[in-house]
Amino acid sequence: MISTVKNFILLCSMAFLLLGNSFSTLGQEHPSSVEISPIPELIDVWDADKVRARKPLLIAHRGGVVGKGSPECSQMAIKLAAANKYDMIELDVWETKDHIPVVFHDRNMKEACGVDGEIKDFTFEAVTKIGFLDGDETINSLDAMLALCRSLNFGIMFDIKSREGSDQFFNHVIELIDKHDLDRACITIGGPRAEKLLKGKVLTKLSDEMLDKVKKGESPDLHGYFWFGMPTNWQIELVKPVQECGALVIPAFNTFRYSPENYRAEIKVEANQFIEAGADAFQIDCIYQDYFGREKIYMEK
DSSP states (O other): OHHHHHHHHHHHHHHHHHHHHHHHTTOTTSOSSOOOOOOSSOOOTTOHHHHHHTOSEEEEGGGSSOBTTBOTTOHHHHHHHHHTTOSEEEEEEEEOTTSOEEEOSSSBSHHHHSOOSBGGGSOHHHHTTOBOSSSSOBOEEHHHHHHHHHHTTOEEEEEESOTTOOHHHHHHHHHHHHHTTOTTSEEEOSOHHHHHHHBTTBBEEOOHHHHHHHHTTOOOOOTTEEEEEOGGGOOGGGHHHHHHTTOEEEEEEOGGGSOSSSTTHHHHHHHHHHHHHTOSEEEEOGGGGGGGTSOOOOOOO
């Protein structure tokens, strides 16, 4: 009995050390171990008042808090987003050869997994056996990722990468939203087909035509929509009118939009402007999270 207890303690200690090492690789000041617990409440994106009561709402770009040992669109990245108190996760969703949704960032698996091929050319069974080069995870099903997100009370931003996905694929996505009770916690930036087929289940992006009406001083009903994109392309004075028409305002701060030398400094002014203007949420790379009330993370771009 004593031997069994000792072995159990040893195994727990090893697991703790391994978990701690995964977290500590994220940056110089990142804690060696973190507490992962659900955020207090699942966001209701259909209720603007509830969204604004929690702002600045943070959406983790690329599937979570990404760094060494925490690949894009991995379960570890999602767990680290929980540790850093994000509110929503952006999930990049692809259709497999047999029409099953899986979560992966890039079009080609070469850089992240060492496999020179695209998700669309592999079956679900084959894809979910392919491992990341960094870490010990394999590519995850959308089902598994939504289950994890729901357990942590994360809302979801779907980036549907398979823009012309089949009806079967989109039906699977809808079924999984229902399965995991996320029907009031999802938005999508997945293109026209996704917006058409998922409408009513998720918030969809504001069209240029809708925005033009606001610019002209009209008051269209924009409930069920959100304004999303690069802050450099926006007229900041439209934030309030768009919100008054019922839409959420969600600028994106992603490293690839800025110069390699000044990718933090260049966004600081824009971030402050949109915070002061009352933007509802921000889709960000974790390198910027300290601009929005979270702990600073140090890592290479």
